[in-house]
Amino acid sequence: MKKIALLSMDVEEWYHLDYITQRESDFSMMDGLDCFLELAGKRGVPTTLFILTGLLKNIRDKLALAVRSGHEISLHGTEHKRPLQMTLQEFENDCFEGVQAIKDELGIVPAGYRASCFSLDRDRLNILKDKIGVEYDSSRINFDNHPLYGSIDMCGFEKKSECLYTSANFSEFEMPTVNILGKKLPISGGGYLRIFPWWFLSVLIKRYIRKHDLFSVYIHPFEMSCKTPPNVSELDNKTNFRFKYNIKSVPSKMEKLIELLKSEGYEFMTYKQAHEYFSASEKEL
Numbered sequence: 001m002k003k004i005a006l007l008s009m010d011v012e013e014w015y016h017l018d019y020i021t022q023r024e025s026d027f028s029m030m031d032g033l034d035c036f037l038e039l040a041g042k043r044g045v046p047t048t049l050f051i052l053t054g055l056l057k058n059i060r061d062k063l064a065l066a067v068r069s070g071h072e073i074s075l076h077g078t079e080h081k082r083p084l085q086m087t088l089q090e091f092e093n094d095c096f097e098g099v100q101a102i103k104d105e106l107g108i109v110p111a112g113y114r115a116s117c118f119s120l121d122r123d124r125l126n127i128l129k130d131k132i133g134v135e136y137d138s139s140r141i142n143f144d145n146h147p148l149y150g151s152i153d154m155c156g157f158e159k160k161s162e163c164l165y166t167s168a169n170f171s172e173f174e175m176p177t178v179n180i181l182g183k184k185l186p187i188s189g190g191g192y193l194r195i196f197p198w199w200f201l202s203v204l205i206k207r208y209i210r211k212h213d214l215f216s217v218y219i220h221p222f223e224m225s226c227k228t229p230p231n232v233s234e235l236d237n238k239t240n241f242r243f244k245y246n247i248k249s250v251p252s253k254m255e256k257l258i259e260l261l262k263s264e265g266y267e268f269m270t271y272k273q274a275h276e277y278f279s280a281s282e283k284e285l
Helices: 031-043 053-068 088-106 122-132 190-195 198-209 237-244 247-263 271-284
Strands: 003-011 048-051 072-075 136-141 158-161 164-167 170-175 177-180 183-186 214-219 266-269
Touching: 003 031, 003 271, 031 053, 031 247, 048 053, 053 072, 053 088, 072 088, 072 271, 088 122, 122 136, 136 271, 164 271, 170 214, 170 271, 177 198, 183 190, 190 214, 190 247, 198 214, 198 247, 214 247, 247 266, 266 271
Parallel strands: 003 048, 003 214, 003 266, 048 072, 136 170
Antiparallel strands: 158 164, 164 170, 177 183
C-alpha cells in the first residue's frame, strides 16, 4: 500500500469563522487561496478545495483554473452554517443546493463533502451517502474537547486504516490526532498548525506518519493570506488574539509540512483519487 497525503483547503472567508456573527465585509482575505495554489503548484501537489458555494461567483475563474491544474472541487456547504444546527431536511436541502451551484458555475459534480467545523453526525452522514450521492466525506475528527465538533458513529463501516472507514464504495476520511498524556490532540492543520510552534508540531507529525500510511492536512484562505486580519469589534481580546496569533508563520509551515511528508515517502493525491485508490485496492483483495 502507498503512503498517501491529502492536502486541502476549506474555501471560506475570514468572517465565516464560527465565533464571528457579522457575515459580510468588503475586506477579503481570499488572496490566501492564490497563495495556497501557488505553493501547491510549485511543489507539484494536487489538492482538494472544499468550497463554500456562497462565494462561487466571486472566485469562479480561480476555481476553473485550479481544476485545469489538477485540483479537485468538493462541497463545504452554502453559507457556513454548521450541519448540526440544521434539521435533517434543512441539511439535505443545503447539500442539494450546494451541489447544484457547483454544477451550474463550474460544470462539475462534486465527489465529496466536509462539514463546517466538522459538525456532522451519523444521520447527516447517511444523507450524504444515500441521498446526495457523494463518494466520500471528510468531517470526522476524534477530539471531544472542541464544543463545535460533531461525533460520527461508524458502526457498519470497515476501518481500513487509522483514519479511513469504508462502506459500499463510500469513504470517510478522518482527520489525524495523536495521544498526549492520555488526551487526543489534532495535528491536521487549521488553528492547530497556526498556533503550535513548528518544532513541536513536527515532532508530533513525525511520530504519527512513521506509524500510519494516510495523513490529511487542511487550511483556510485567511491563514495563507498576505494581508493582516482585521480587528473584529464583537470579539473579546482573547478571541481576537486567537484569531490572529502566529498567522504569518502558516505559509512556511505548510511548505515544511509538504517537504516532510515527501521525505517520508508520502504521495499526494486529491481526496477523490485516494477514495478511488482505496476502492480499487479493496476490490483486488
